[in-house]
Amino acid sequence: MIPFLVVKTRSGFSYIxxxxxxxxxxxxxxxxxxxxxxxxxxAAAEPAEDVVARLEAEAREAEEALQIKENRNHGHVPR
Known part of the structure; x- marks a missing residue:
C-alpha cells in the first residue's frame, strides 16, 4: 500500500x-x-517545518523497510 501524508488545509485535509x-x-x-x-x-494551513519533519520521517521509514528487505534477500537476518 502506498503511504499518504496528511496535510491540513484551510478547507480540510489533503492526502499526498x-x-x-x-x-x-x-x-x-x-x-x-x-x-x-x-x-x-x-496551500497548507500548517508550518513548513511540520510538513518537512513528517516527510523526512516517512522517508526514513521507507529506507529502513527497504534495507530490511534487502538484508533478507541476501540472507542477513537481524538477531
Missing amino acids: RPDHVLAVNSSEPGECMILLTHGVTI
Whole structure:
C-alpha cells in the first residue's frame, strides 16, 4: 500500500504521496505551499517545518523497510 501524508488545509485535509513532493515553500509562519509533480500546488494551513519533519520521517521509514528487505534477500537476518 502506498503511504499518504496528511496535510491540513484551510478547507480540510489533503492526502499526498510523499514521493510526489518537489518542494515546500514557507509563506507565512503558520502556512506553507507544497509543490507536487505535474505543477500541482497545495496551500497548507500548517508550518513548513511540520510538513518537512513528517516527510523526512516517512522517508526514513521507507529506507529502513527497504534495507530490511534487502538484508533478507541476501540472507542477513537481524538477531
